[in-house]
Each structure stands twice: as C-alpha cells, then as structure tokens.
Amino acid sequence: MNSTIQEVTQRIIERSKDSRAAYLAKVDKARRQGPHRGVLSCGNLAHGFAACNASDKNALTNMVKSNIAIVSSYNDMLSAHQPYEAYPQQIKEAIASVGGVAQFAGGVPAMCDGVTQGNPGMDLSLMSRDIIAQAAAIALSHNMFDGTLMLGICDKIVPGLLMGALSFGHLPTVFVPAGPMPSGIPNKEKARVRQAYAEGKVGREELLEAESKSYHSAGTCTFYGTANSNQLIVEIMGLHLPGASFINPGTELRHALTDAAAKQVTRLTDLGTEYTPISKIVDAKSIVNGLVGLLATGGSTNHTMHMIAVARAAGYYLTWDDFSDISKSVPLLTRIYPNGSADINHFNAAGGMALLFKMLLEAGLLHNDVTTICGQGLEKYTQEPALEDGQLVWKTGPTESFDKEVVASVETPFKPDGGLSVLSGNLGRGVIKTSAMREGTSTITAPAVVFEDQFELDAAFKSGDLDKDCIVVVRFQGPKAIGMPELHRLTPPLGVLQDKGYKVALVTDGRMSGASGKVPAAIHVTPEAYDGGMLARVQNGDMIELDAATGALNLLISDEELNARQPKQANLENHQEGMGRELFTGTRGLLTGAEEGACSLFASQEQVL
Structure with a gap:
C-alpha cells in the first residue's frame, strides 16, 4: 500500500475520531428498532401501504419481505435524468421477482449547470445539493423501508443523494446509474x-x-465533468455494481444492470444474513479510494467541496491538504475531455473502470480491505459486465489499455501526479487543476484586472482591454455572496487570449467547472471576498503571483498596505432576487467556506483542524 495514501487515511481517521464515533452511535440507535414500519401504529402503517396491492399489503404487514425505497432525480427536460422515467416500474418488477416490495419514496430536484450556465438560475446550483440531501431525507423519513435505491447522475444530485443516504446510515443503499449518451x-x-x-x-x-x-440524446453528457466524475467516484467507493457507471441508456446491458442493482439491495437488508448498511461501506478508506480515483483520472474540481460535504455526512473531516497530498502520489492515468480529446465512451472502450481498478490496486493506490455492495474487497470491480444468452455475467476485465492515448499505465502515466494543487498565500487558499493545462502555463505573475461580476468581463474582452498579460480577478462569487455559481462561460474568452500568446489566468472565489481546462484558474478562493477575504482588497494593476509548482497565491504588496486598504463592498442586487433566489436567502447565510464543503447542513469544522 502506498505510504502517503496510508498516512492521509490515518490522519483523517484520527482527526475524525469523535465525530465518526458519534455518527456510528446514531446509526446503531436507528438500527436497533429493526424494520421501521414494525414500530408504526396501525394508522401510520395503513397510510404507508394504502396504495399497494393486496399481496404487497400482506407482505408489509407481516414484516417478512423487504421494502425498498426508490428515490429518483427523474425529470424529462434533462438528458441525464430522462432515462429514469421507466426505472421505478422496472425496479418494482425486479424486486417482486425475488420476493420483495419496492415503493417510490420520493423525487429530488435536479437542475443542470449546462442549462443555467451564465444565467440567474445558476446562483441556485450549488445550494441545490443541500436541498437534494434534505429532500432525500424527507423521502426516507416515513420509516417504511429496509433499503434504498438512489437514482441520480449529475453535478449536485449524486453528492446530495449520498449525503441524504448517509443520514439514514443504517439502511443498505445502492446507487443506480443511467449511463452516458452515445x-x-x-x-x-x-x-x-x-x-x-x-x-x-x-x-x-x-x-x-x-x-x-x-x-x-438521452444520457449523461459525455465529457469528463462533475456528472461522470460522480459516477466514477461512487463506483470506486463500492456503491455501484461493478462496471455499471458508463453503459449507455436504452441498451440490453443497461437494463440488466438495473435489474441486478434492484435485486442486490434486497440481499443487504437487516432481514437477511448479509446486512450491509451504507455506513459500513462509506468509511475513511472508501472515501480515500474515491479521492484516488478522482485524481488519477483528472476529475472535477467541484469534488474538492462535494467530497468534503459527503465525508462530513459520514462523520469525517477532509481538508484540501488531503486532496493535494493524494494528488502528489497518484499518477494521471486518463485523458478525457477537457483533459484530452476523448470522451467517457472512449474511456469505457479503452478499458474503463475494470482496467482502472486493476491498475490502481496493483500499484497499491487503493485500499482493498473495504466493504462494497458486492461484499469484501475490490477484486470484483476488476471484472466487467456482459450478456451471455441474455443473462448478466461478469467477465475478467482487460489487463492493458486498448487505447493508450486515452488510458495510460502506472509505469508510463500522462503525468506523475493527479494534477490538483492547493494554493495559499496572502490572498487566501484555493485549488487549481493542472491536469489539462499546457506545459509552462502553471506559473504566472501579472497585473490584476478586477471584476465584481462575471458578466462585466464580456465587455472588456470585446473592447480589447484584456489583450495583455493579466490575471483576471472575479470576486464576490462565493457561497455566502451569491451561492457560488460556476463561471465556465469565462473559459472561451480566456482561452482566446491565451491562444493569442498572452499569459492569462483567473483568480476567483467562485467555481469554474468540472469542465475547467487549459487556462490556469485559482478557484474556490477562501475566505471569500464577501466574508472577509483579501480578494476584496485587490485593485486593478496590482501584481499577483500564481504558481502551481510552489503553491503560491499572493498579492505582491506589503502586508501593511494590504491590511490598510479598505475592502470593496459587494453590490449583489442583481443576484439575490428573481428566479427564486430570494427563497434561498437563509440558505446562503448558512453556507460554510469552500474548504468546509460550502455546506449549509453541518456545523463548521474549524474546531477539529
């Protein structure tokens, strides 16, 4: 086992000893009551199965059959979620075939950054993760269920569903993907x-x-953004069936995997002999495994917040230093857009998850002493699903890449590290994704051009005011200010400037995207400008140093001058009303900093760091 991976895991365990113990005590207390519908009054239970058929009512009355909750992010406007329309009926039939019952427990909202990018609705995007977690908890709060099937794909949906599921840590939970579009x-x-x-x-x-x-078409977007990073992480954490993440919708294999996931959760309930709650699967080792998979594939920077919030839901505290130290020890093994030209289907064809598991296990980069929905260890995940005579089987996965321009090897990786670095200095702390950047662009010292709003950049770009070496500062984009929208719309103009030969970079307390690419971007800078961060004191023309190699993020003026400056006051009148944003005023005020997960659901972790 890689010594750094071991060390990071151990310090997470030590740092989180008390909070993890408290979480497990809560889970144990919830479990001791057995199947929860057994403690409901007759009136409560009658309400809970009033719409069921006679056979299911009898089964739920006698407590001899498992009742599985279906929680879904289905809507038919968004391509990734549209395939879920037919899943509930399919799942109910699959579970009935093995003697169980399934009920559709509830739906959760699912919004798309691709639709809202650069528009007012984008200000709600990150906050929707916590709303999804709460909605999932409401769906499960009826105390009717022995296990859960979580149907979710995209950016905030999977982390939110995972956080909600972890609040019901005594229940077995299986995540059911729908797959990427062709x-x-x-x-x-x-x-x-x-x-x-x-x-x-x-x-x-x-x-x-x-x-x-x-x-x-229907299915997840094929670039390697947050949505596909979600699927990869969840599989590496052992919450998907092996090889389930990237099978296209509408195929026979996708249908068979959905049936198998439905049946699998019934084997894990407290009514049988293989009781495997999600609290047993999601521990420090599986969380670290998820980070290893993310960094080895150059995945989404959004997970520097999402995984911190997910870990907190399981009683663990992560920091960006954990990400950074793992990144230094994990080679970059894939080139998937924006970290290359291939898409997620090309990754799957080149060897996919089975090959990735094999390489990481052989290199000692994954903890193998973990529990998954398929039992102990990760060897099962080095296999890939297939259909033989109409039956789902798992076969030995590939031993080497079928396309070395898409999937490399540990011995000859695309880069020796995972391409994520932590930046710190007098401007605060931030993260930078270097895996997709061109050689020689990760270090820049240049004058600042300051914007209070992402939309101001367009006019400056079109007028030619940015035709120079510069570091673009976009501030007041953080969680407490406006909900931390993605700023991916800035990528094309900044890319144009870079292609013209100018040295450019971005520094912001906002997010970029799971699709952030070639332009160096210090993102998630914390403390945010609205909450006392030094970004509020930057002025046009100030020299800024951004150095991914040394981890420096500095405003090159004296501490005396920096502290003497009056911070710029934010004008947020265009961001806190309209498109429903006024309903989230309370949520914005509760959000923690980016390194604390930008989360409204848990107390600050400062006391343990």
Missing part, C-alpha cells in the same frame, strides 16, 4: 466552435448546431 461530435470540435463564437467568427446558429450535435 458520442456526438468530437469534444475538440465543440471547443473550437465555442472559441470561434467568442471571437465573433461564427454566429449563434453555428454555435447551436455544434452544441446540439454534442448534446444530442
């Missing part, structure tokens, strides 16, 4: 058209045509 136009071509549009070389008609050919 490949559309190449990601490189999509990026070219976007950048050409930013330069005014093509119009909206050409841009929409390219986007429509990229996002063209």
